[in-house]
Amino acid sequence: MKNNILALALLLMSAGLVAQKSNENNNSTWTAARPDGHAPISVMGDHVHHKGEWMFSYKFMKMNMQDLKYGNNEISTSDVLEDYMVSPEEMSMKMHMLGAMYAPSDNLTLMAMASVISNDMDLVTRMGEGFSTASSGFGDLKISGLYRLFNLNRQSMHAQLGISLPTGSIDEKDVTPASAPNEMILPYPMQIGSGTFDGEGGLTYLIQGNFISFGSQFKALIRFDENDNGYRFGNRYQLENWISGKLISSLSISARLQGLIVEEIEGTHPDLNAMMVPAANIANSGGKYINTGLGVNLYVPSGALQNVRLAMEYAFPLYQDLNGVQLENGNTLTLGAQYSFH
Template sequence: MTIKMICAAVALNAAIIPVAYAHDGDGGNVTYASDHAPIGVMADHRHKKGEWMVSYRYMYMDMEGNRIGTDEVDPDPIVTTVPNRFAGAPMMPPTLRVVPLEMPMQMHMGGAMYGLADRITLMGMVNYITKEMDLRTYMGGMGTNVLGDFTTEVSGFGDTSVGAIIGLDDGSYEHRQVNLSVMVSIPTGSITETDTVLTPMNMQTDMRLPYPMQLGSGTYDLKPALTARSRSGRWSYGAQVSGVIRLDDNDEGYALGDVLEGTAWLAFEPQPWVSISGRLKAKSQGQIDGIDPRIMAPVQTADPDYQGSETVEALFGVNLAGSEGWKKGHRLALEFGVPLHRDLNGPQMETDYTLTLGWQKAF
């Protein structure tokens, strides 16, 4: 089954997910940990008219090693067998000669939501990103003689998202929501970041960094999502299908690949203030369309054809919610994810795990 088929199945599940009543006897006035989806799911809920919520998320992703399709591959075969699309240009070897080894990425995301009406919630998100990439350079020409390792790093604000969440259900049940969110991503993140690299000619030079090391898309992107979630007793469940649609090429002549994502989760609530969740996420991302003429290097990350993937991830999380005194309205949540399936348009770096830690306050 392809990732697109999985996403379509999740969308169908979201459309027909059954309705369940709130906890018996709660009167709709008690805050439950399961009133929210796992912290890694965005735009899952809406707020009552006049209600605010502010949030902070810390997200960490660790990538180490490379993969072509579904197979792991070591650096030496990459530099001896994978052709360099820029071969023929001055000082460009016939095969790739620089290989990424590891790439940790950190993101700090701030968000705000406001209930314009009971069935319309406005929201916005900003983020600050730090990326590092460790790479290995091989001597120019052929062979597997290592010249040395080096690291590139960038930090800065990413793209900004604004939009609305619209309730599609009739609002009859306090703990059941079916929501359509429509967000627009504004290109506030830089796509012209540079750093010093070690070339196969044993030169250190400042160059524009390849696509995965840039901070934004450079394009206005449409980000729709359909979410349904509900609860029965101590169990809660939900599903979401979402996408990222690039509306045009950016100023540097390219557009990142479109994204289709489907996810479904199940959570158990041993006590009203805590829930434990399991989630599956399937994601399909296309290749880059176009090319930045200033991104030219014998490394896989500089080739638009070596972008895009189909992945499946399993995630495990915990939600903590306060309902009394100073704790009322606060939520702490953690989610940890590991890959189940990776099919990469490689050679391309593979993700080993993800971590999301979040805090939210409704008032």
């Protein structure tokens, strides 16, 4: 596993050097008007637009979580049931995202992202009874501004500053064997929103060669205060690095490497029993992750569908060190369509 991580890191570093080398004698600006001109579809806020330009996007993401871990060690359901009344077995999250971007100037791009989320979790009790819970609804609304710092020698850098508005529900309930026929509050991972106003900041660097593009992005999501239910989710810090290679004028492929740190939940929901199920115990939240993804990006440079992009990325974990007992993240599939115009 360590060799795989090192190989991917070296690949991305080498690609950046190749892209830099190809730029040495080229004084043109970085451009999005090529298939590798955007980051992999799972990366948000990766580019700015020219004055008066609009972009609308739709993305669909599905992530699966399965197998139990304590830290970075695998454990069994029976191990969990020694300490808890209920153990999770697997969980899936589906997210539909609608985005809009508009540039009032060449240096400033405004961005908004709304989402609809559905969660499903399968669990089992100490008595061997299996059951499922589900939640769905609108997620938190994200609004931000991207400010270009420079764009020259086919290199570009921009900063991002935004806010996440608590439009998603934090009161999702469902029926369980312990509560039937009544509903009870669902654990933290099954809630749709954060319930807090959150600040987001980031910095993105892009560089292009004749056939290869490289990007690096750092982002931080900071929770400002506890929500109405007495807790707040942990802060998130992530570093994305990607390389995209242009195969033909309308098609590129990409590889991405992500490092992610998620802090523990602070505070507790008064109606959640921390000894019922691991997901209701804040000690079992957050962790450190290294993920990778492989993607395809189709761009239409001319004709009736000019400036339409279709993209796909398949991502999977390389390393996970989870706080306490949690389901480990599995594979993630992201599909997207984007359209830009003046």
